[in-house]
Amino acid sequence: MDVKSAFLNGYIDEEVYVCQPPGFEDHEHPYYVFKLKKALYGLKQAPRQWYERLNNFLLSHAYERGKTDKTLFIKKAFNDIILVQVYVDDIIFGSTNQNLCEQFIAAMQGEFEMSMMGEHNYFLGLQIKQLNHGTFLSQTKYCKELLKKFDMENCKEISTPMATNCYLDLDEKGTSVDQTKYRGLIGSLLYLTASRPDIMFSVCLCAKFQSNPKESHFTIAKRILKYLQGTTNVGLWYPSEVTLNLVGYSDSDFAGCKIDRKSTSGTCHLLGSSLISWHSKKKQACVALSTAEAKYIAAGSCCAQSLWIKQQLSNFGLNLSKIPLLCDNTSAINLTKNPVQHSTY
Amino acid sequence: MHEELNQFARNEVWTLVPRTSEMNVIGTKWVFKNKLDGQGVIVRNKARLVAKGYYQEEGIDYGETYAPIARLEAVRLILAYACMNWIQASPNGCQKCFP
Numbered sequence: 001m002d003v004k005s006a007f008l009n010g011y012i013d014e015e016v017y018v019c020q021p022p023g024f025e026d027h028e029h030p031y032y033v034f035k036l037k038k039a040l041y042g043l044k045q046a047p048r049q050w051y052e053r054l055n056n057f058l059l060s061h062a063y064e065r066g067k068t069d070k071t072l073f074i075k076k077a078f079n080d081i082i083l084v085q086v087y088v089d090d091i092i093f094g095s096t097n098q099n100l101c102e103q104f105i106a107a108m109q110g111e112f113e114m115s116m117m118g119e120h121n122y123f124l125g126l127q128i129k130q131l132n133h134g135t136f137l138s139q140t141k142y143c144k145e146l147l148k149k150f151d152m153e154n155c156k157e158i159s160t161p162m163a164t165n166c167y168l169d170l171d172e173k174g175t176s177v178d179q180t181k182y183r184g185l186i187g188s189l190l191y192l193t194a195s196r197p198d199i200m201f202s203v204c205l206c207a208k209f210q211s212n213p214k215e216s217h218f219t220i221a222k223r224i225l226k227y228l229q230g231t232t233n234v235g236l237w238y239p240s241e242v243t244l245n246l247v248g249y250s251d252s253d254f255a256g257c258k259i260d261r262k263s264t265s266g267t268c269h270l271l272g273s274s275l276i277s278w279h280s281k282k283k284q285a286c287v288a289l290s291t292a293e294a295k296y297i298a299a300g301s302c303c304a305q306s307l308w309i310k311q312q313l314s315n316f317g318l319n320l321s322k323i324p325l326l327c328d329n330t331s332a333i334n335l336t337k338n339p340v341q342h343s344t345y
Numbered sequence: 346m347h348e349e350l351n352q353f354a355r356n357e358v359w360t361l362v363p364r365t366s367e368m369n370v371i372g373t374k375w376v377f378k379n380k381l382d383g384q385g386v387i388v389r390n391k392a393r394l395v396a397k398g399y400y401q402e403e404g405i406d407y408g409e410t411y412a413p414i415a416r417l418e419a420v421r422l423i424l425a426y427a428c429m430n431w432i433q434a435s436p437n438g439c440q441k442c443f444p
């Protein structure tokens with residue numbers, strides 16, 4: 001659900017004065033100004049004040065705040081639990097008990113003006129379809145609008161987002177393209193990666209050339225759109241099974257970047273058989289000297305992510321004792337077991 | 346526009362005070378948006394009054410501005426977790442999804 005005019009709810013600490021709205025000046029005092037008690041859209045402090053207000057409201061209703069994630073609120077009652085995840089003014093919540101949900105809705109409606117979403121289940125542009133044996137996440141509508149926006153709605157389909165032998169470089173001699181349009185395309189595609197791990201790598205690769213886009217980069221980016229044309233209804237499937245175990249996978253591409261010889265890490269995490277998080281085309285911050293080193297760095301960032309998910313799950317009331325982390329390089333695995341060797345690498 | 350101003354009144358957003366010289370008064374303007382339905386037909390004309398935040402000066406008009414925002418991973422995690430535990434997670438209020 002969604003809070004109406006959320007920012008108008010935040011109390012303001014500072015003294016802020018605004019002009020009277022154009023066209024609606026007070027007849028008796030046309031030169032008076034308004035002193036704000038609550039925040040207004042466009043003010044720098046508005047989002048913070050809104051979060052503060054919602055936070056205080058939920059805490060006063062015996063909700064606990066997540067230990068690492070400050071936008072997660074939890075309330076436990078006997079064996080039941082309600083989880084509330086806040087994304088500015090969009091709120092998603094779930095509970096093991098219908099009553100807890102109803103209580104939450106009633107409390108929220110008593111305090112703020114709320115709007116429940118319509119027939120379609122949307123959250124942040126993600127289409128959420130709940131079925132008997134699982135949940136399906138997709139961005140079909142957004143994807144179609146994206147194709148329309150860039151005049152590609154009638155383009156030919158292509159089966160892959162990028163050619164395997166595709167090496168992009170700065171291409172300094174190439175003809176420049178409109179930077180605004182290129183950035184707009186990359187931005188829209190990046191948002192689409194919220195439910196599309198398949199295009200993550202190619203989008204991130206194109207995103208590296210945003211500061212000086214050339215014709216060659218634009219062609220590659222448009223190829224992604226062609227791929228999307230054939231796969232608009234692809235999404236993530238979260239089956240409702242009972243095995244709850246978290247597995248982290250990591251891999252790396254040694255010296256994958258032709259410009260500065262840095263390696264690339266890729267990681268992903270599966271909870272049961274649902275894909276939770278993924279990183280692809282994450283350029284490592286330092287130059288690795290060997291494949292083992294590159295894999296070790298990838299495993300490191302995978303571990304960090306595992307720890308975050310573990311913390312989040314423990315907030316949900318699920319404590320995992322073992323989280324396997326998979327890596328395909330023996331030297332890198334040995335390296336993790338023996339920290340003495342760190343100095344040699 | 347009246348709808349928006351009514352909302353201001355209901356939420357008690359502001360009070361009218363006389364202007365003095367030491368106030369840093371921030372301008373306001375209206376932003377209009379036509380809301381479309383699925384077929385692209387205008388269903389509602391929406392007006393939103395916004396403050397020109399770019400006239401604000403740090404330390405005088407505002408202090409801290411940081412606000413936490415959920416990670417997308419967190420949203421996916423909660424959905425996946427809810428699905429496995431027969432929790433009814435729904436942005437659309439409470440629907441009985443897993444009977």
